[in-house]
Amino acid sequence: MRKRQQSEPKAVLRQIDASKAYRILESGPIVMVCTHDGARPNIMTMGFHMMVQHAPPLIACVIGPWDHSFAALRETGQCVLAVPGADLARTVVDVGNCSGAEVDKFERFGLATAEPAKLSAPLLSDCLYNIECIVHDDTLVDKYQLFVLEVIAAWCNDVRKERRCLHHHGDGTFTADGERFDLRDRMTLWKQFQVDL
Amino acid sequence: MRKRQQSEPKAVLRQIDASKAYRILESGPIVMVCTHDGARPNIMTMGFHMMVQHAPPLIACVIGPWDHSFAALRETGQCVLAVPGADLARTVVDVGNCSGAEVDKFERFGLATAEPAKLSAPLLSDCLYNIECIVHDDTLVDKYQLFVLEVIAAWCNDVRKERRCLHHHGDGTFTADGERFDLRDRMTLWKQFQVDL
Numbered sequence: 001m002r003k004r005q006q007s008e009p010k011a012v013l014r015q016i017d018a019s020k021a022y023r024i025l026e027s028g029p030i031v032m033v034c035t036h037d038g039a040r041p042n043i044m045t046m047g048f049h050m051m052v053q054h055a056p057p058l059i060a061c062v063i064g065p066w067d068h069s070f071a072a073l074r075e076t077g078q079c080v081l082a083v084p085g086a087d088l089a090r091t092v093v094d095v096g097n098c099s100g101a102e103v104d105k106f107e108r109f110g111l112a113t114a115e116p117a118k119l120s121a122p123l124l125s126d127c128l129y130n131i132e133c134i135v136h137d138d139t140l141v142d143k144y145q146l147f148v149l150e151v152i153a154a155w156c157n158d159v160r161k162e163r164r165c166l167h168h169h170g171d172g173t174f175t176a177d178g179e180r181f182d183l184r185d186r187m188t189l190w191k192q193f194q195v196d197l
Numbered sequence: 198m199r200k201r202q203q204s205e206p207k208a209v210l211r212q213i214d215a216s217k218a219y220r221i222l223e224s225g226p227i228v229m230v231c232t233h234d235g236a237r238p239n240i241m242t243m244g245f246h247m248m249v250q251h252a253p254p255l256i257a258c259v260i261g262p263w264d265h266s267f268a269a270l271r272e273t274g275q276c277v278l279a280v281p282g283a284d285l286a287r288t289v290v291d292v293g294n295c296s297g298a299e300v301d302k303f304e305r306f307g308l309a310t311a312e313p314a315k316l317s318a319p320l321l322s323d324c325l326y327n328i329e330c331i332v333h334d335d336t337l338v339d340k341y342q343l344f345v346l347e348v349i350a351a352w353c354n355d356v357r358k359e360r361r362c363l364h365h366h367g368d369g370t371f372t373a374d375g376e377r378f379d380l381r382d383r384m385t386l387w388k389q390f391q392v393d394l
Contacts (some may be wrong), residue, residue: 026244027364028225029374047223050247052259052341059256059341060257086376092381122294139336140345144249146257164375167224167364172384175224178281178361178375186290187369 012125013114013155021057021151024083024129025049029093030164033063034080035072036120043105044069045096057137057151064145068100076133080116082124085162086176093172117153128165130155157176209322210311210352218348220253221280221326224245226362227289227371228261230260231277233317234269240302241266242293244365254348255333261342265297274332277313279321282359290369314350325362327352
């Protein structure tokens with residue numbers, strides 16, 4: 001295995017509390033999923049995911065045997081969810097339209113990686129957020145390819161200028177985050193969750 | 198039970214194919230969930246949901262016993278997911294910050310309803326989309342309050358001028374759909390899914 005160019009995560013990535021994953025994922029951003037099968041890393045694009053629980057932070061997602069990443073996720077029980085900014089829209093689509101069985105996507109798309117805190121799968125240092133996950137429950141994998149993941153570490157890139165996430169509306173059409181609504185003062189029942197990233 | 202004011206769904210709601218649910222939900226819009234416990238309807242706000250499968254269209258979501266709607270969903274196995282436009286942001290938050298055990302939310306918030314095609318829970322005629330669902334799998338309900346729902350009917354309101362959906366970034370902050378990216382021509386592996394709503 002050729003040594004990949006890796007940036008020091010602390011140079012661009014700030015570690016944040018794993019419990020803040022819901023602030024990143026609840027809005028439904030398109031994500032890229034990094035795995036490592038022991039021989040080499042791979043990456044795919046994914047839109048079927050959700051938060052399941054705040055504490056410990058659990059995420060559900062759908063990754064199937066039709067995805068080259070499935071085998072590595074099954075075997076290693078680990079993956080990184082990386083949340084790209086809107087400036088990476090074309091990369092997000094192109095990563096999702098070729099297979100790691102045929103190409104080295106990191107090389108093809110010039111993706112800079114960084115060492116994760118706890119996993120073997122790489123972080124994507126040019127993404128806004130990286131979430132390190134381990135498989136927590138695979139009860140529904142055979143039936144629906146539905147994994148329940150637990151967040152064990154999370155990272156924020158404060159350097160990227162483009163802060164808008166992308167949302168997939170199906171079929172290759174996306175919107176970026178638009179007008180912001182701050183309605184925190186109306187969250188009377190859920191005040192305990194008001195924290196900054 | 199007082200008869201509620203209901204609009205004729207066909208007046209404002211156009212039925213669309215259930216298989217298009219992923220076009221509505223994959224981007225992660227905040228949704229309102231309507232249930233009916235046999236005596237009266239209720240409504241809650243929900244951000245933990247995802248698409249699971251295109252055909253038949255399956256959705257996963259998290260609704261727990263701390264939600265007044267939980268009992269009705271458990272007993273009837275039915276709910277409607279209604280997707281509000283950005284003009285309903287305050288209503289979305291306020292609906293999520295009171296309990297149907299204490300107030301009639303339809304009356305308090307002046308929510309117009311319409312008859313669903315197949316369920317007892319009402320449609321919300323002022324929302325952009327309504328998705329009628331039945332519980333398909335409750336394997337993970339006790340453990341994670343995770344329901345797998347099957348879409349059996351779906352509706353689009355073409356009349357509302359505000360077309361932007363809302364995405365919850367946690368803690369009462371939302372963004373509306375912003376800049377649009379049309380990258381359909383790069384979806385070379387997934388052409389079969391290119392259909393209009």
